[in-house]
Amino acid sequence: MSLSTTLSTLRLVSRIYTKSPSTIFSLIVITLYTVGALATVLGLVPPLPPAKGGWEYIYQPPSARDFPWYILGTDFTGRPLLLAIVRGISTTLAVAFLSAVITVTIGVALGLISGYLGGIVDEIFSIIINVALTIPTYLLALILVATLPAELKTNILVLAGILSITAWASLARAVRAQTLSLRKREFIDVAKTLGFSAWKIMFDEILRFMAPFIAMSLTLAMCNAVYGYTGLAFLGLMPISSENWGIQIYMAIRAGGALYSDRAILALWSPIITIVLLQYALINIAKTMEAIFNPALRVSYIKGE
Amino acid sequence: MHAGFIYANSEVKIVDNNVIEAKNIKVVFSVRKGLLKRIKFAAVDKVSVYVPRGSVVGLIGESGSGKTTLGKVTLALIKPTNGEVLFQGKNIFKMSEKEFRYYRLNAQYIPQDPYASIHPFKKIGDILIDVLKYHRLANSYKEALEIVKDVMGKAGLNPPEKYLDKYPFQLSGGERQRASIARALILRPAYIVADEPVTMLDASLKSSIIKTLRDMLYEIHSSLLFITHEISLLQFFGRNTLINVMYLGKIVESGCINDILSEPLHPYTKALIAAIPIADPKSRETRKLILKGIAPSPLNRPGGCVLSDRCPYAMDICRKEEPILKEIESGRRVACNLYA
Amino acid sequence: MNTIKPLIEVRNLGVSYLNIKVISNIDFTVFKGEVFALVGESGCGKSTAANAILRILPEIASIDPTSIITYHKDDLNSLNLLAMDEQVFSREIRWREISMVFQGALNSLNPVIKIRDHFTETARAHGIKDRKWILDRARELLEAVKLDPDRVLNLYPIEMSGGMKQRTLIALALLLNPKFVILDEPTTALDVLIQREIISLLKDLKNKFNLTYMLITHDIALVADIADRIAIMYAGRIVEEADIYDIFYKPLHPYTQGLLMSVPKLGEFKEEIVTIPGMPPDYRNLPSGCKFHPRCPYAMDICRKEEPPIIKLDRERRIACWIHLR
């Protein structure tokens, strides 16, 4: 791709994102979260101070101390809440991204191979996909996380693996169905007579056709992983840690007295808003994938039709 | 006249001179019927077709006649249940990898639906360049681009620069079909199958696209198997064009188009020709229905002759015995008990 | 044709899609008992004109306020269809007076209900509640289109072939005994033999039920088989209108000539293939003057500058071309 086409593509993409206020907003949210995660990884964010028990330290009101980290007050360990939330971004995003990559890789590979090759391969893969479809990811994940030794519960790779354990199934089914119908299209027949290998047909012709759908699935898979990661923590299945947003909410309700007073109100709402904003942005970005990857839509999107 | 082009000639029957010989092809499909049952039927039933080098051969038939299936068999897109397809004397289903690759590059396809036959997310220029790049047929991008522009120009996408960066959705049906022709001919294949290439286009566009196809064909001396339900389109390829008329998986008549149009022999061919609408209001009363009823689905083929249930001339023997395709005069073959 | 009376008169019909004008103020009249054909390539506006008469244009379309479509219901009553209340129009005109045969190859029957329900729901929408009457009428019509009523009524559309669907759509169009039937590409995408059957069926039904047809098609050969008068459309305009014999044997407009020449005649082998050069026009970017001039072999200076008006040459013949306006 030459520089000019790259630039024009970038221009098109930026036009798509500046089209509606909600996509601009979502893009800003994702950028902020990414900056937060990178800052943590690069050591630009200070480490959490040691926990301080005792009623006078926890759920303190906002203060300007160590600006800006105490702006939301303190959490259930007496640590600065904002700092805890920001430090949580990198782990959450890492788990979500890894899990989405695993989900999409398995789902696309199984669905594509099953649908394109057909025959006995398809029969076996179909059974595998069907079985995985009947096992809800978070149900099996719940059992596995619950029985997992504590030291593995903080391992990002293990968590990502567990959160995608059967999450790929519905994607695999959809990819398989699309492949089956695409396989009968005339442009695939032509690709065969042009002498293209099965590999090229699967990954260049068919996969390219499904690109908008797959990009969307990747984003939504991140969304699901965030849901699982924080949701399982909320059930009290993860080690108690300030950096997990699900646990912050759990503690605010169970221990912080958010039920009866306003003392823990920031500790309840801050992580909730953090999670919901991330989910909202991811869902909105997923919607734009169709417009980015499908040239027909891309052009009409820009012309404003 | 274009040098080196041999007009379709029914007298050319030297085996070596055929680009494609499909012999005794039988293709059995199974379809789901109801929730569970599967039924097997022969979409193409023991049919042979020859395409002489440098000529155009027509395959005429209605939907369900098996003409598309037969065309795809000669392209190795469908493996026949029985029979063999010889490309330059070798069976394409038993070729070594190297031989098959050679055949592959020499047998190309122009499908019917211009909206389903081009990848919707790829630019026309990229699609064509990709073919050359994949087979390393150009030394540089620049050279590839030159070849592509040349082919696009010949296919009627003029000026080529205007179309290189276009996505298929930005083109009309006719332009897409031109792109499809360019893609099939860029490899300069020896054999091309065009399956109803203009059926979905407007009448006024049809002839101009066929003209393009014909001119490009003449230039590279390729052979063409032209599949269509409109006999009249084959007239563009000259009065000696060999045509095969198919009905329910069988070839019922073959011969050169001039003879068949002036004197169709098989009752089905007669019916087909009598039914063709002609742009001449005076002839409106001369056209009538010869056959009874409508064509059954290939799943319920009648016994004996395939036409026995609809043929006004059907005799007892027609219901019992299947007539074989016999040469009754030079270059003219008919499968009908009336001429046995 | 003893006394020629107009049945439907279209005057100054203009239709735009999102401010792009696709039909530019056309006039035509369909007389009682005739087959009037509106012919042109895809995108010339012929289907839009038909849909405007039945008022089933998509929401993005708008009809010029000056357009008038007069329907002569009987000797005493003439109605401007475009000015009628939607409810009244739907109940009293659609299907009762004017109906339409859709292209059978398209998805014009609801895939999830049986053919029987298509008949009953249509009759009910027009206030006919007598189930026995509806089914008797459906049976009679299905027999008239040579289908087996007992079988077909219980089928789902997916269980039928293209030819069967087309016949069913014809039967459905005649359910409420309309006077005027619009045939929208009634044989397109059907096999040759079935096309032939549908054509002869349409002719029989026309005599049997005293119908007037308006045929919408791009297939000039089909027109030759069935039509009495033809209007040729190009880029949303009528460029020539004449009696069938005049069009086929004495075409005047260069576009009509090109259209006829590009259709192969059976038994005619020509070395040179005659085609209309160029591409159909783009509505967003129509040429100046006569819309056909970029493709016209006879284009003159005036053709590039001024659009030719449509004029009457004689009683039944109209043309919009500068060559014939001199």
Next chain:
Amino acid sequence: MYGSSMHWIAKKILFATITWFLAISISIIVIVLSPGDPAKMLLASFLQQGMPYEQAVRMVQAYLGFSPEEPWWSKWLRYFQGVVTGNLGTSISYRFSVTHVIANAIPWSAFFVSYSLSITLILGVLMGLTMTYYRERVLFVRSISSILTILNSVPNWILAAVFFVYLGVRWRLFPYSGPYSPDIQPEPSLQFILSVLHHYTLPVMVMVLASLPGWAFALSAMASAVIKEDYVIAAKARGLKSGRIITAYIAKNSILPIYANIALTFAWLLVGTVWIETQFNLPGLGSLLSVTTGARDYPVMIGVYVIIITVIVLGNLLTDITYGLIDPRARVGEA
């Protein structure tokens, strides 16, 4: 036709049985092979309590049905034998048989899930059709779809937590704990039923709001494709009234292709009970799973898991069979 349908149903049942067998087997094998093998974990906790090794192994065997010393395939076989014979082991915290504990929980979840599912389906269809039918009213449709998008980004457990804290505990608008009022006898009386319905208001609201957006979006996507189909235009041309067009044309044609999603929504709601029943202190499979997880009551955890999978397989089977019977397109094969 009738005979062939029966045959087809039999085949579907066979496939469902195989799927069920494989789903359970694979899950059990994954669970016993994972680093947190329940048998080992349970053994470790018994040993920690100072129990002699031999006795601890026997206890594990008694509770779980398999011993920590067996290889994985033998654990799987033993447990599966229990599943088939209806013996899922003994609950560590309740000291009852797991089957008994689960049997008490099933009716509550069945009621909760089917109640929420039917409301979700009805509301989703209505909203999806409304969004499509009034698509010219851009502002109206945009506001509905924005609200649904925002709702879609709120995880169900957060919704449950917020409703619990505010609509329940703080503002006292609805009951927030327990399946019915403590001063009512659980007996088949109107008073009892009303109390149950009242107590399930918040939980059902959470369930419905959390699963509504997905269903409504799927339906409106289908419906906006259907509304452009030729048969809808043809129906209009035949003078059909808009009521008939919406029901027999748009609704029917858009619901059928996504009919299979009902099974997915059902499974999703079933898993959702883990958070929502727990939050509102309701009896049922979900709260049973989360409570026993907290208490490390492995036999019940795995038992509930097996039951939920079974219910999901049954739900899939039911949608599959009914779909084949109601959509003509499923019956006619492709040529």
